[in-house]
Structure formats: C-alpha cells, structure tokens
C-alpha cells in the first residue's frame with residue numbers, strides 16, 4: 001500500500017487526490033501533476049477559491065490568459081480593462097473582442113481612427129499572486145523532496161501561502177516578454193523548477209512570455225532595485 005502523505009499546509013492525511021501544480025487556467029492541462037496528498041483536498045479548495053481565483057484576475061496572468069485565449073477550468077474567458085474599454089479573449093488565441101468604453105470611442109475604433117489600446121499592466125493583486133506562486137513552488141518541492149517541503153526550512157513560506165499574518169511580507173520577481181505572449185504559435189506550456197541559489201531555495205515558473213521567481217525561504221534578499229533591466233524585470237514587494 002502506498003504511504004499516504006500528510007498535507008504540507010495543515011498536516012491532514014485524509015486525501016490523496018491528484019491535482020495539477022499549475023492551475024489549469026494557466027494552460028495547466030499539460031502541466032505536471034502533483035504528488036497525491038502533498039496538499040489535501042480542503043487546502044486545495046481553499047487556495048482555488050481564495051487565492052488562485054484572485055491571482056488569475058491580476059496582471060500578468062490575466063493578460064497572459066487574455067492573449068493566449070486560455071479559458072478557466074469552467075470554460076470562462078478572462079476580461080480585462082484597457083485604455084479603450086474592456087476586452088475579452090476568444091477561442092482563437094490572439095483574437096480578442098473589444099467593448100469600447102463609450103460611444104465616442106466605439107466610433108473612433110470603427111472608423112479606424114484609433115487602432116491601438118494599452119493593457120493596464122499592473123499587478124493589482126500582489127498578495128494573491130505571491131501566495132499562489134508560493135503554493136505552486138511548495139507543491140513542486142513536495143513532489144520531489146517531500147521531507148524538505150515539510151521541514152522548518154520552508155515553514156515561513158508555508159505560513160505565508162496559507163495564512164499570512166498582517167504586515168508580514170514577501171517578494172517575487174516578474175519577467176515578462178510581450179512578444180512571446182503575443183506569439184500565437186507558442187502554446188501555453190508551463191514549467192516549474194526548484195533551484196538552490198546562494199543557499200536559498202527558489203521556485204521558478206515559466207509560461208511563454210511570463211517568468212516568475214519566488215524565494216521559498218524568508219531570509220532570501222531581493223535583487224537590488226535597478227540591478228535588473230526594467231520594465232521587463234520587476235521586483236514586486238508584497239505586504240499583507
């Protein structure tokens with residue numbers, strides 16, 4: 001009989017169901033499957049409802065889902081505000097529908113006097129985004145190094161993901177390449193990698209055009225502002 005693991009977040013050992021490590025809404029259908037039991041069903045449900053649903057509405061993931069045309073698990077397409085009005089993805093990657101903000105803009109678009117819009121590329125839900133990234137990283141860690149994922153070494157990351165305390169903080173690095181996101185030939189494959197960088201565990205998640213780097217240990221220091229080329233790289237500081 002296979003050993004049933006206890007959940008790395010709440011120690012429950014009541015579930016052994018199989019789930020994707022990267023949410024399906026990010027093209028996770030082809031993404032790696034977690035090791036059963038690393039996260040219990042209850043914690044998975046909590047993250048899905050309280051954390052992922054918010055994070056997926058925030059840049060960069062909303063823009064990614066919009067331009068790649070990735071539907072949610074329930075088949076819904078993301079909507080997003082732009083300078084001209086709301087846009088929505090369609091089933092064809094790269095083709096999006098625009099609902100101009102008002103009649104005047106509608107007219108300008110229809111007569112092709114306006115042919116460009118700008119996405120509002122701001123991480124509006126940094127707390128939900130970093131918590132989702134931590135959960136993904138810890139699950140990947142738990143898949144291959146379960147003993148490390150339940151150890152004190154990543155205790156603070158587990159707590160910040162599941163139940164962050166008021167005024168506690170974390171950070172992540174976001175790297176976006178719009179041309180890769182816009183390339184409809186590039187499919188939504190996702191990859192996660194756990195690395196040890198200067199003695200600190202970090203989780204790197206790669207989607208075409210969007211890379212995030214989050215430390216799994218609190219003692220990691222963020223790169224100094226200005227050391228990475230902006231706006232491609234951004235260091236996002238998050239306070240709960």
Ligand SMILES: [Zn+2]
Pocket residue numbers: 007008009010011012039040041042043044
């Ligand atoms: Zn749990």
